[in-house]
Amino acid sequence: MDSPLVPFGPPPTERADAARNREVLLCTARAMIAELGADQVTMDALAERAGLGKGTVFRRFGTRAGIFRALLDAEEQRFQCQVLSGPPPLGPGADPVDRLIAYGRARTRFLLERHEIARAAFERKGPVPPAVGPNFSRPHIRMLLGQAALGLPDPDTLSLQLASALEGPPLLFLVADLPPGGESAGCGENDLGALLADGWQTLVERVARR
Amino acid sequence: MDSPLVPFGPPPTERADAARNREVLLCTARAMIAELGADQVTMDALAERAGLGKGTVFRRFGTRAGIFRALLDAEEQRFQCQVLSGPPPLGPGADPVDRLIAYGRARTRFLLERHEIARAAFERKGPVPPAVGPNFSRPHIRMLLGQAALGLPDPDTLSLQLASALEGPPLLFLVADLPPGGESAGCGENDLGALLADGWQTLVERVARR
DNA sequence: CGCCGAAACGGGGTAAAGTCCGTTTACGTC
DNA sequence: GACGTAAACGGACTTTACCCCGTTTCGGCG
The missing domain is CATH 1.10.10.60 (Homeodomain-like)
Incomplete structure (x- = not known):
């Protein structure tokens, strides 16, 4: 019925x-x-x-960007599932600071592998589109920052700035000449991902140090 | 002659x-x-x-973006003069960490006051244009990071990420509905600048803590 | 099975970025 | 002051995102 x-x-x-x-x-x-x-x-x-x-x-x-947004959405959803309900340290259960580090590493990799599409998903006018940019990263970082109970004066703003530090380089400021070959993780062709991931870890460790 | x-x-x-x-x-x-x-x-x-x-x-x-670049260049040059040869703590002479904080505060203000033009100065394709984005901030942050002699493992990458944390919010990730009125610093209409500046200071202090 | 309203389709039309090339103009030379 | 050349000019042309609206198709109902 x-x-x-x-x-x-x-x-x-x-x-x-x-x-x-x-x-x-x-x-x-x-x-x-x-x-x-x-x-x-x-x-x-x-x-x-x-x-x-x-x-x-x-x-x-x-819009044209909408196509690329739709293309990303499917993969973004799988990514978010891993973050929200996957195994630690990315998923819940681990220490918040460890989750923060793991999140940045995973996100960096995710964005670098898809940077061509992610970049094309930006609208030329209007604000940053949903499903791209820190629209998922920021609240997640915000939550982990809160759970970590550091003595931070303004975690809301700080989470925005950390999200920007995380997503800005792969999405926007380093996009000159990444090789178009997407997902190969083979012969160390891009240690760029490793550099950014390590930089993120340094940043988080320093911010979290009490 | x-x-x-x-x-x-x-x-x-x-x-x-x-x-x-x-x-x-x-x-x-x-x-x-x-x-x-x-x-x-x-x-x-x-x-x-x-x-x-x-x-x-x-x-x-x-290109269209070139017009806005040209418009920015004049003001950017004055800004850079203040940073490179103005009075401390923005200019040379002060402690590197204090300069870093002062730089972020000044840069935040500068970008917020000009965010409409700065945003229009982005090309839709190709890399980030010169004279916009972290193309000046990054090397400056890099230099101050070096002078501060913190034990950072990879200051090159970190300077990129810090530059992104500084410029991303006012340029890209927060641009939804800033009031078009540019330069008034009067009735506290945008404490947004203050929030970002304070957030930057927190970030820098934590990263620099030895 | 045939009807009907709503939703989807299609492709021609508009606006704005960027290109091309024939024409005009500044300015150094005689 | 006339001349020659290289630079600058102008506007028609092309491309591409996006809009509009008459036409077609889906799918529920009698």
């Missing part, structure tokens, strides 16, 4: 063709990014390659 | 009309920003209001 006599609110279901088209577009976008690079993914080209109209693309994602 | 027989290199002088047009464009841009807001300043509108062709605008400044 799943057809209530009083269907409350608008049907939360998306029309079947719409859902299918969303998937088609996301897959096509992923393919084009891998093949041509993120900044070659134009709305026209994406629509044509997906066999859909340009209007459809905008209806689904609102 | 200022006409050498062997004029070395290309004449370093800009043609008179070019220099004049640059000034006209910068003034017009300033007026339009004050009057309409930075994101209403389009290349077409700027050219028309200045009474020049669009090609001229692009010849002078390269």
Whole structure:
């Protein structure tokens, strides 16, 4: 009995063709990014390659950045799950300072592996988009700072600045010429991740020292 | 005797009309920003209001962001003079840690007062432009970190992260709804500057504690 | 099975950044 | 003062994000 006599609110279901088209577009976008690079993914080209109209693309994602946001969201969700309910020290259970360090290491890696998409997910105007930037990092850092019970005068502001220290370099200030090859963790091609992770750890240890 | 027989290199002088047009464009841009807001300043509108062709605008400044860079450069230069040769604690002569704190306070204020222009000075593609972002802050922080002779393992990376903590919030991560009114320091309308400045001081004091 | 309203689709239209190239102008030289 | 050249100018052209609205399709209901 799943057809209530009083269907409350608008049907939360998306029309079947719409859902299918969303998937088609996301897959096509992923393919084009891998093949041509993120900044070659134009709305026209994406629509044509997906066999859909340009209007459809905008209806689904609102803006160009919206496509990349949607692409990130799936992976971001998995990342957040690990942080919120995974094993320690990243997940709950460990000492807050250790979690802070582990979080920064994981986040650095996550952003570096996806920096091309993450950068493309920024809107050109308006504020920082949801699902990018410190919108998840900041509250998490804020919480751990509170749990650590350091004698910090203004943890709210400090968490913003720490989130910025963490995400600024991989997202914004170091993006000149990272190799496009995404996820390989092989031959030490980017010790950049290690440098940033170690720097973060130093920062956190110094801030947390009582 | 200022006409050498062997004029070395290309004449370093800009043609008179070019220099004049640059000034006209910068003034017009300033007026339009004050009057309409930075994101209403389009290349077409700027050219028309200045009474020049669009090609001229692009010849002078390269990109739209270039205009805002040029606008910032003048003020940035005065700021940098104060840092490099002004009175302590901002200028040389004071304890490095005190200079670091003073620098962050001054920089925060500087960026908040100009955040609209500074934000518009970012290019949408390519790396972070010169004259914006941590391109001045980072080396300065790096130098002071070195002078302070703390036992930091990797001051190069740490200076990047500190620069990001300093500039990220006013430039990028907090830009949702700052009041457009720029420079008034009057009725405490933005204690935001004070919060960020105090947060920076906390951060630096903790990092520098030996 | 056929109807109907709402949602999705499509592609042409607009605005604004950035490019190109033929024309004009500054300015050093004779 | 006339001339030649290199630089600057101007505006038409191209590209791309984003909007609009007439048309089509979905899917629930009688």
